[in-house]
Amino acid sequence: MPELPEVETIVRGLRARLTGRRVKAFVFLSPHLEKKQVPGSFRPEIYQGRKITGIRRRGKMIIISFDGQLGLLVHLKMTGQLFLTDAGQKMDKHTHACLKFYRFKKELRFRDIRKFGFVNCLALTRIEEKINRDLGPEPLSLSLAGFKLLLNKHGQKRLKNWLLDQKIIAGIGNIYSDEILFRARLNPFRLAGSLDEKEAGRLFQSARRVLKEAISLKGSSISDYVDALGNRGGFQKRHQVYAREGKNCLRCRQEKIIRRKINGRSTYFCPACQS
Ligand SMILES: [Zn+2]
Structure with missing residues (x-):
């Protein structure tokens, strides 16, 4: 999608x-x-x-x-x-x-x-x-304070679901939620309300960085996506966890990326790096 x-x-x-x-x-x-x-x-x-x-x-x-x-x-x-x-x-x-x-x-x-x-x-x-x-606010317009407020307000949601919920924050789907959590070194099963100050800051920065980098590369071409002129995007080459089940983690290079279902959605993460 x-x-x-x-x-x-x-x-x-x-x-x-x-x-x-x-x-x-x-x-x-x-x-x-x-x-x-x-x-x-x-x-x-x-x-x-x-x-x-x-x-x-x-x-x-x-x-x-x-x-x-x-x-x-x-x-x-x-x-x-x-x-x-x-x-x-x-x-x-x-x-x-x-x-x-x-x-x-x-x-x-x-x-x-x-x-x-x-x-x-x-x-x-x-x-x-x-x-x-x-729709909730746009992740690239949100301040760190606003972001933390939303983490606490919907604190009982798992991070994966928190990122996917369009009413909390708009625009993030299955691919970018996994990529954002991997770069923030946070386990997708963690509850949004359980993050300390540092972790919340890491998630905020990671979301901004991943989304901005993906925009600059014109998105990820998985299956049908093409842009307004029919061209493919380039961010799929930068994916670090999405659809990498069984492959070595690109950070620790020891653990293998695993896939688990959260609310029926496939979620890819490194069990060693993301805690
Ligand atoms: Zn790892």
């Missing part, structure tokens, strides 16, 4: 190329996207003639703003892709929505093999309400 660094990379690519462009047509190509509209949603036709005024990320979601206070809220979930391609390029059966522009050769497509993702057509105020209700 694309996480904060992947979604941020997509958003930056789209923002640079689509801001200010006017919509020629917006269509859903698959009935499942219609079914996922929430009450009060607009029809796709309403976007025709509107200009894109901004594109931003919040957690793992993408918000496209149009003039007239309209927005699109996009969640890629497991296998969703949002990318620009030449208008003449053939579409496959996994392409579920398409946005065309005036005076621009490329079009924006939403492709999603497993169909867990959605594109909701809502007023910007509704989108704002929804994201503020569903």
